[in-house]
Amino acid sequence: MRNVIIPTLNEEENIEPLIHSIFQHLGSEEVNVIIVDDNSSDNTHSIVEKLTDEYANLAMIVRIHEKGLGGAVREGVSHVSSGPIVVMDADFSHHPRYLPMIFDKLDAGYDVVVGSRHTEGGAIIGWSGDRIAMSLIATRLVAMLFRVNTTDPMSGLMGCKSAQLLETGFQSHGFKFLLELLVRNPNLKVTDVPIVFQDRVHGSSKLGSQTIMQFLALVFSLLFARKPKHDGLRRQANGRN
Ligand SMILES: Nc1nc2c(ncn2[C@@H]2O[C@H](COP(=O)(O)OP(=O)(O)O)[C@@H](O)[C@H]2O)c(=O)[nH]1
Ligand SMILES: [Mg+2]
Incomplete structure (x- = not known):
């Protein structure tokens, strides 16, 4: 069975049409849709609850005391x-x-599989120049520091072959769990599909200055967690095996 996980925080205008659209594109018998809501203060929760009567394969988890995209995904x-x-x-x-x-x-x-905005056929529509610049700088920085087999390691749209890989492949609770997954698991077979990313029409972004600090902290922690590129050579030079 295919599965779609959607973390939500105050998405009352978007969530109902989105759920209908997902079941239309994939078939309501063919996919499980799991909403992980971090105790939204709007009507997201009750809207999804109502839709669970209509769709047998729709489920919702509500986390009361926790926040954060990565943790919601793992849940x-x-x-x-x-x-x-x-x-x-x-x-x-x-x-x-x-x-x-x-x-x-x-x-x-x-x-x-990464939904990429930066491969041929991909694009970002609706973002301010500042936000595009910030995203490009972050993407270039990552490409300089790590070997990741995608053009868009900062994407939020990604597919993964199994629950096991997503459960064990990253540790952070923040936004950039894909980056962490790819850096910690460098031998994964990865491919991109181009997407046109359209900025949200309803509701507001939860990205803030805290997210930038979280990103930088993640980059530093990954730099120290990274295995040396020439591990074998280094061990030989030290006379160890
Ligand atoms: N469960 C959960 N979902 C979140 C959290 N922060 C953001 N989201 C959801 O994650 C997705 C991406 O967030 P969004 O604000 O659109 O980020 P942006 O697209 O980078 O501006 C949306 O579906 C949000 O509702 C969180 O702390 N917990
Ligand atoms: Mg968004």
């Missing part, structure tokens, strides 16, 4: 029994029309 993954998983935003920036293509690539044997 959702713990409710997946089998099959590939796609993680996407709730705000239509990641359109459900891309889901069949991502699942097809996972079925074809890729470990991770």
Whole structure:
């Protein structure tokens, strides 16, 4: 069974049309949709609850005391029994029309499939110049520091072959869990599919200055966690095996 995990925080205008659209694109019998809501203060919770009467394969987890995208994803993954998983935003920036293509690539044997804004055919629509510049700087910095097999390690739209990989592949609770997954697991078979990322029309972004600090802290922690490139040579030079 295919699975889609959607972390939500105050997405009352987006969540109902998004859920209908996902089931339309994938078939309501063919996919489990799991909403992980961090105790939204708007009506997200009650809207999803109402829709669970309509869709047998829709589930919602509400976390009362925790916040954070990465932790919400891991919580959702713990409710997946089998099959590939796609993680996407709730705000239509990641359109459900891309889901069949991502699942097809996972079925074809890729470990991770990234919805990329920076590959041929991809784009970002609606962001301010400042936000595009910030995202590009972060992407370039990551490309300089780490070997990641994607053009968009900062993407929030990603597919993963199994729950096990998503459960164990990253530790942080913040936004950039894909980056962490790729750096900590450098041998994964990764591919990109181009996406046109459309900035949200309803609701507001939860990204703030705290997110930038979180990103920098993650980069530093990954730099220290990274295995040396020439591990074998170094051990030989030290006379150890
Ligand atoms: N469960 C949960 N979801 C979150 C949290 N922060 C953001 N989200 C959701 O994660 C997705 C991406 O957040 P968004 O604010 O759109 O970030 P942006 O697209 O980078 O501006 C959306 O579906 C949000 O509702 C959080 O702390 N917990
Ligand atoms: Mg968004």
